[in-house]
Amino acid sequence: MFTRAIVRIPGSNFDAGLTTVALGRPRFDQVLEQHRRYCEALVECGLTLTKLEADLRYPDSTFVEDTAILTARGAVLTRPGAKSREGEVDALRATVERFYPSTLSIGAPGTLDGGDICEAEDRFLIGLSHRTNEEGARQLAAHLGGLGYSSSTIDVRGMTTILHLKSGISYIGENTVVVMEEMAENEAFAGYELIRVGEEESYAANCVRVNDRVLVAAGFPKLTAALRARGFESLALDMSEFRRMDGGLSCLSLRF
Numbered sequence: 001m002f003t004r005a006i007v008r009i010p011g012s013n014f015d016a017g018l019t020t021v022a023l024g025r026p027r028f029d030q031v032l033e034q035h036r037r038y039c040e041a042l043v044e045c046g047l048t049l050t051k052l053e054a055d056l057r058y059p060d061s062t063f064v065e066d067t068a069i070l071t072a073r074g075a076v077l078t079r080p081g082a083k084s085r086e087g088e089v090d091a092l093r094a095t096v097e098r099f100y101p102s103t104l105s106i107g108a109p110g111t112l113d114g115g116d117i118c119e120a121e122d123r124f125l126i127g128l129s130h131r132t133n134e135e136g137a138r139q140l141a142a143h144l145g146g147l148g149y150s151s152s153t154i155d156v157r158g159m160t161t162i163l164h165l166k167s168g169i170s171y172i173g174e175n176t177v178v179v180m181e182e183m184a185e186n187e188a189f190a191g192y193e194l195i196r197v198g199e200e201e202s203y204a205a206n207c208v209r210v211n212d213r214v215l216v217a218a219g220f221p222k223l224t225a226a227l228r229a230r231g232f233e234s235l236a237l238d239m240s241e242f243r244r245m246d247g248g249l250s251c252l253s254l255r256f
């Protein structure tokens with residue numbers, strides 16, 4: 001069970017952030033409205049929110065997930081792989097330290113984005129991506145090992161359609177992984193129940209289990225039906241504006 005989440009309100013320069021997709025510029029009024037609804041959904045799922053003010057120094061800083069790994073046994077501050085996002089960690093540090101008095105961290109030359117880290121009970125999958133390098137993965141694996149978690153890596157650097165590991169997979173509890181069809185045969189998922197997401201709905205593979213619900217992006221009926229068929233209750237949220245900046249549901253919060 002999660003009890004809390006940290007979120008950061010998007011800044012008015014949100015559209016100056018990084019993106020690899022050509023879906024047009026996000027409309028700021030809708031960005032704020034979608035974020036407001038996202039926060040409301042987390043509260044409906046039982047979480048108490050720590051809502052940080054917009055930080056105009058970092059246009060991507062509403063994607064708080066990338067800056068820390070928060071577990072039941074400890075916290076790791078990351079070192080984001082994109083130069084423009086490096087400072088986001090210092091901006092979040094004091095907030096994380098309110099809840100985790102002693103934090104671990106990733107140091108140079110390691111880089112690591114939280115979007116590459118998938119927690120599945122006591123095991124973590126660490127994506128090697130264009131943001132998370134081998135040294136960052138090695139440091140995180142050592143930290144997690146010290147906390148009593150096991151981990152393994154998955155290399156997604158060859159995949160052009162996803163930014164982070166969790167753009168393509170989500171662990172939703174009950175030994176179940178939602179996974180993009182393209183990655184479903186990876187041996188990392190042996191032993192899990194898989195809900196496969198076809199190419200036409202691949203954006204929706206980034207979903208988030210929050211207590212009794214699975215938050216999913218709105219507009220992906222096949223995944224919603226597959227979740228229902230497996231007994232998961234979903235809650236759909238409009239993510240159109242965050243998608244324009246390569247963002248998914250998980251990246252907008254740190255849940256713990």
Ligand code: CIR
Pocket residue numbers: 017018019060063065066082085114115116163164167245246247248250251
């Ligand atoms: C970036 O490129 O860093 C942001 N525009 C999007 C980050 C999305 N984060 C995530 O999926 N965890």
